[in-house]
Amino acid sequence: MNINxxxxxxxxxxxxxxxSYGDRWEGAGTEETSAFIQFMSSNDLIYxxxxxxxxxxxxxxxxxxxxxxxxxxLEQKVDAVNLSDQTxxxxxx
Numbered sequence: 302m303n304i305n306x307x308x309x310x311x312x313x314x315x316x317x318x319x320x321s322y323g324d325r326w327e328g329a330g331t332e333e334t335s336a337f338i339q340f341m342s343s344n345d346l347i348y349x350x351x352x353x354x355x356x357x358x359x360x361x362x363x364x365x366x367x368x369x370x371x372x373x374x375l376e377q378k379v380d381a382v383n384l385s386d387q388t389x390x391x392x393x394x
Contacts, residue, residue: 334342
């Protein structure tokens, strides 16, 4: 008998939450959202996730290519300085 009372209490608490916040959980007020959010909601969510992940990957690829070019330039400068130092040492010997 005590177990039934606990279950009834839990169910009544859930029902109270559903009544209080049901319209928010069901997405009430979607007519007030922006066109971008409505467009994303109208499509399947997998395409939204795919688009966001592709954007992230392309930004990372662009950043890595840019860093690689800058490192290559720095390596060339270091090599040029080292070469000039070696030629000065051989000239002074």
